[in-house]
Amino acid sequence: MLLIFLTVSELRVAVLGNNWKKSCSVGNLILEEEKFNTEEEPGRFLRARIERQDKALFLIIIPDFLQLTISDTEIQEQLSDLDPHVFLLVLHIDTFTEEYGLRLSRILQLFSDDSFEHSLILMSSQREVGSDENYRCHTHLYNMVKLCKYRYLREKNFEREELIVRLGQTAKKKSSDVIEEQDAGLLMKPSSRHDRLNLFLYGRREEDKTLAAKAILCQTELRPTSISPVCVQHNGTVAGCWVSLVTFSSVYGKPLELVMKESLRSMSRCDPDGVHAFILVLPTVPLTDEDKEELETIQNIFGPEVTDFTMIMAVEDDSKELWESSGDRHVVVYMRDQQQISEMLEDMTNKGSFTRDMFTQAQINKVVDQEKNIKVKAELEDVRQRCQIEEDVKDLSREPLRMILTGKKGCGKSTTAGTILGKKFSKKSSFSRGNRAESGMIEGRLRLPVSLVTTASLSSSAKTQSEIKQELHKCIRLLAPGPHVFLLVMQIGNIDAEEKNSLDLIKNAFGKEAERFTFILFTAADKLGNQSFESYIKHEDDFIQQLIQDCGGRYHVLNNHNTNFEEVQELWTKIDLMLKQNGGSCYKMSDSSEEEKQTTLENISEIKEGILRSLEYS
Numbered sequence: 001m002l003l004i005f006l007t008v009s010e011l012r013v014a015v016l017g018n019n020w021k022k023s024c025s026v027g028n029l030i031l032e033e034e035k036f037n038t039e040e041e042p043g044r045f046l047r048a049r050i051e052r053q054d055k056a057l058f059l060i061i062i063p064d065f066l067q068l069t070i071s072d073t074e075i076q077e078q079l080s081d082l083d084p085h086v087f088l089l090v091l092h093i094d095t096f097t098e099e100y101g102l103r104l105s106r107i108l109q110l111f112s113d114d115s116f117e118h119s120l121i122l123m124s125s126q127r128e129v130g131s132d133e134n135y136r137c138h139t140h141l142y143n144m145v146k147l148c149k150y151r152y153l154r155e156k157n158f159e160r161e162e163l164i165v166r167l168g169q170t171a172k173k174k175s176s177d178v179i180e181e182q183d184a185g186l187l188m189k190p191s192s193r194h195d196r197l198n199l200f201l202y203g204r205r206e207e208d209k210t211l212a213a214k215a216i217l218c219q220t221e222l223r224p225t226s227i228s229p230v231c232v233q234h235n236g237t238v239a240g241c242w243v244s245l246v247t248f249s250s251v252y253g254k255p256l257e258l259v260m261k262e263s264l265r266s267m268s269r270c271d272p273d274g275v276h277a278f279i280l281v282l283p284t285v286p287l288t289d290e291d292k293e294e295l296e297t298i299q300n301i302f303g304p305e306v307t308d309f310t311m312i313m314a315v316e317d318d319s320k321e322l323w324e325s326s327g328d329r330h331v332v333v334y335m336r337d338q339q340q341i342s343e344m345l346e347d348m349t350n351k352g353s354f355t356r357d358m359f360t361q362a363q364i365n366k367v368v369d370q371e372k373n374i375k376v377k378a379e380l381e382d383v384r385q386r387c388q389i390e391e392d393v394k395d396l397s398r399e400p401l402r403m404i405l406t407g408k409k410g411c412g413k414s415t416t417a418g419t420i421l422g423k424k425f426s427k428k429s430s431f432s433r434g435n436r437a438e439s440g441m442i443e444g445r446l447r448l449p450v451s452l453v454t455t456a457s458l459s460s461s462a463k464t465q466s467e468i469k470q471e472l473h474k475c476i477r478l479l480a481p482g483p484h485v486f487l488l489v490m491q492i493g494n495i496d497a498e499e500k501n502s503l504d505l506i507k508n509a510f511g512k513e514a515e516r517f518t519f520i521l522f523t524a525a526d527k528l529g530n531q532s533f534e535s536y537i538k539h540e541d542d543f544i545q546q547l548i549q550d551c552g553g554r555y556h557v558l559n560n561h562n563t564n565f566e567e568v569q570e571l572w573t574k575i576d577l578m579l580k581q582n583g584g585s586c587y588k589m590s591d592s593s594e595e596e597k598q599t600t601l602e603n604i605s606e607i608k609e610g611i612l613r614s615l616e617y618s
């Protein structure tokens, strides 16, 4: 038998219904073959394709989505490659509930704005012939018929050919499809009017929002279709328009992250239409600060563009204050005025909406603004730091920075002095041999005057403690009134247990006070190769870490052989910090420290003993 495709050369039909067996048997009837097993469990998406001459017919039967837990996404995925021309809604009058109608509308909306324009209803009933004549008595089914622009057939008296013709007429016209017959003119043109409205309802008082929801949906009893910790969704059909109403519990004071998450989730349920209005429900009492903050929170979440889609619903007109302050972009609707509510909804169906793209853009703008703020803050901090440094420089530049470079033999004291002063000291130079003060300008940004003294080797075993002490004291005198820094130099790869006591030697010579002026400099950073300094000291003797800790974590790592500007700069930043922590003061050796007194007493007793001995021998 010849198939009559009136509109397209391949017709792709998605069959949705509230009776699985019926859907399968209608599928078999259309294909004129027993392609679908009506006894099979209703859990799968069934597909079949037949070709007659140069025409093809593709059918997919969608399982009864109300009986099974099938997600919207799953249905969308299953149908994504099919792109149906027509939705055949096989609806059983007696079992068609409001809930079914809402879910069905939701599924159709997943595909396109105008899915209803390409839907054909096939009505069936178990009751006696004639009973489906009164389908108008079934409000929910009647609403569905209206949404489908009265495209329906009754099962009891239709012929297969008629169904095929009606499917062809209902099929959507695609650019690649061939229109063969004049009947295509019967296809109703999709209007720009929304057949579905997505509304978000806000407000601080739950009872006011419930009143508003009932007024909008024209319902006396509200039955939620989904509930989350932040919002409740109610649906309904108002004047032939499907309305989804998401009511948020008061957003003011709630964790922003939770509200944002929930808002995004609710927004994605409104795809692709977007949200047609954000309705703020206001109480009858004069506006409080919290009411205003509620509005500000909404604007904060969705961005400034949401203002164009914000409406205020009030029981009485005490909300003037807010209304006036918000300019003329807000429309105030009074809840008691049902006529005004209907007009509001009617008005919305012809207007634009706040889409997910707009929401995403608002979030992008927020991030960009935040980044700008962070940048400005960083720039301000930089300027502040520069001013602070300049201030510090002014203070410090009044007198040169005085430093003692000390450490064991060959640790790199002279080479480091050269790095600091931007000079090279030959082995033969007197400076190189120790105990000589040298002044110059510090290499680097600050160009500060500096006086350096390098000591002779700290821990030469040939020297006694008192010899070391004497040498160190000599250096102090060269840097009167006292050094700002004891730079304890150690060379990476050449640190030994002998240096364990280096800080003790300094403290021994100058007292415990010297500790807070001591800074450790590790030379020969180049010997580390790819290894980090931190991992180097981890593998070395524990005393190095202890030493760093004893010096208050003050240390720096330098490569004298290939010094770079940043490395030296960093050294000065760290030393500046130490100077600041020490209030810009320098180490001062008291004329008669306890130790010195002790030394003097020891010397006197030695002299006394010598005199006594010489007297004994005489």
Ligand SMILES: Nc1nc2c(ncn2[C@@H]2O[C@H](COP(=O)(O)OP(=O)(O)OP(=O)(O)O)[C@@H](O)[C@H]2O)c(=O)[nH]1
Residues within 6 Å of the ligand: 407, 408, 409, 410, 411, 412, 413, 414, 415, 416, 432, 433, 434, 456, 457, 523, 524, 525, 526, 527, 558, 559, 560, 561
């Ligand atoms: N690889 C490397 N060698 C360095 C570095 N700094 C210093 N040296 C070398 O270490 C050796 C000793 O350097 P000096 O500066 O003479 O050491 P010093 O502490 O003044 O020695 P004395 O005055 O004899 O106590 C020299 O051969 C330097 O070239 C560095 O950063 N890397």
Ligand SMILES: [Mg+2]
Residues within 6 Å of the ligand: 413, 414, 415, 431, 432, 433, 434, 454
């Ligand atoms: Mg030297």
